[in-house]
Amino acid sequence: MDRKVNDVGGLPREGALHLEEHPVTLHEKRIDAMLMLLTSPKVDAFKVDALRRAIEHHTADDYRKFGYYDKWIRAVRDLLIEQSILTAAEIDARIEQLKARRAGGAT
Amino acid sequence: MTAVPPKPGQAMNIGTMVRVSTRKPEVHCRTPSYLRGASGVVDEVVGFYRDPSLLAFHKPGLPMRLLYRVRFRHRDIWPNYMGNAADSILADLYGDWLEPIQEQSNGQA
Numbered sequence: 001m002d003r004k005v006n007d008v009g010g011l012p013r014e015g016a017l018h019l020e021e022h023p024v025t026l027h028e029k030r031i032d033a034m035l036m037l038l039t040s041p042k043v044d045a046f047k048v049d050a051l052r053r054a055i056e057h058h059t060a061d062d063y064r065k066f067g068y069y070d071k072w073i074r075a076v077r078d079l080l081i082e083q084s085i086l087t088a089a090e091i092d093a094r095i096e097q098l099k100a101r102r103a104g105g106a107t
Numbered sequence: 108m109t110a111v112p113p114k115p116g117q118a119m120n121i122g123t124m125v126r127v128s129t130r131k132p133e134v135h136c137r138t139p140s141y142l143r144g145a146s147g148v149v150d151e152v153v154g155f156y157r158d159p160s161l162l163a164f165h166k167p168g169l170p171m172r173l174l175y176r177v178r179f180r181h182r183d184i185w186p187n188y189m190g191n192a193a194d195s196i197l198a199d200l201y202g203d204w205l206e207p208i209q210e211q212s213n214g215q216a
Contacts, residue, residue, distance in 0.1 A: 002132050003140045010141035010185065046165060053135040053163035083165070 004056040005063040028069040035072055038080075046079045054078045110154025111171060118152045118173055118202070125149060125177060125205040135163035138204045145184050146208060150197055151176035158201075173202040 024032075038045040054075035058066070066074065080086045119125070129144045137159055153176055157168030178195050182188040 004132075004136070007140050009139045047162040047168075049135060049159040049162035049168075050165060052159075056135065 005058055005060045006052075006056050031069045031073045031076075035076060038076065045083055045085055050079055051075050054082075110156055110174065112154050113152060113173060119149050119175070119205070119207055121149050121151065123149045124208040125175075126208050127177075127200065128204050128206060133160035135160050138200055139198070141184060142179065142198055142200070145179055147177040147179035147183070147198075149175050149205075150178040153199060174199055175202055175205060176200075177205065 035048075035051065037043055039048055039051075051072065055063075055071050057078075058071065058074065062074070063071070077091060080091070081088055124146060125148070126146045127138065127142050127144060132138065132140075153174040155171040156174050158170070158172045159168070162168040176197050177200050178197050180192070181190060181194045181196060182192055184196070188194075
């Protein structure tokens with residue numbers, strides 16, 4: 001059967017599911033806010049359906065490895081590039097800039 | 108997004124027995140594989156929505172697709188289901204994935 005990486009309902013798994021909630025982190029809230037803004041009618045960079053499709057295109061390994069919001073932000077990155085809103089080089093440059101700022105002790 | 112209600116005759120009736128298609132899914136598909144081929148009963152007609160398989164590729168998502176809420180018994184889905192025979196799950200599925208099943212006219216409901 002044709003099954004995407006996210007289509008895991010009913011698959012056997014090792015061990016029990018982790019059902020405990022954890023407090024939402026600032027990082028997760030920021031990712032959530034970013035998605036809400038990008039998919040808002042005013043901005044409309046893409047629809048949530050495109051986010052799901054982008055997540056489905058992750059490799060099985062990445063899908064297992066990354067958490068819920070990390071899957072979102074990786075998909076957001078892919079879609080911003082796909083929609084020509086940002087280039088991969090611009091995103092990478094900004095990440096390097098933020099890393100340098102953090103290493104410099106500023107917040 | 109708000110659903111557009113179907114006009115009379117556009118939707119299957121609540122209570123209709125349906126089977127989920129086993130066709131090859133779209134690139135972005137909202138029908139989980141564990142329900143493909145399963146039989147259930149229409150519980151609710153949710154309404155028309157823009158087509159998620161097209162919205163996923165930045166298209167307008169037209170024509171719209173009719174979304175149903177379908178009830179499946181767990182024992183019909185999972186082999187060796189150990190729970191109550193009446194246990195069920197509701198799934199939101201688009202109409203083009205559902206085929207009505209002809210009920211046998213043996214007098215039973």
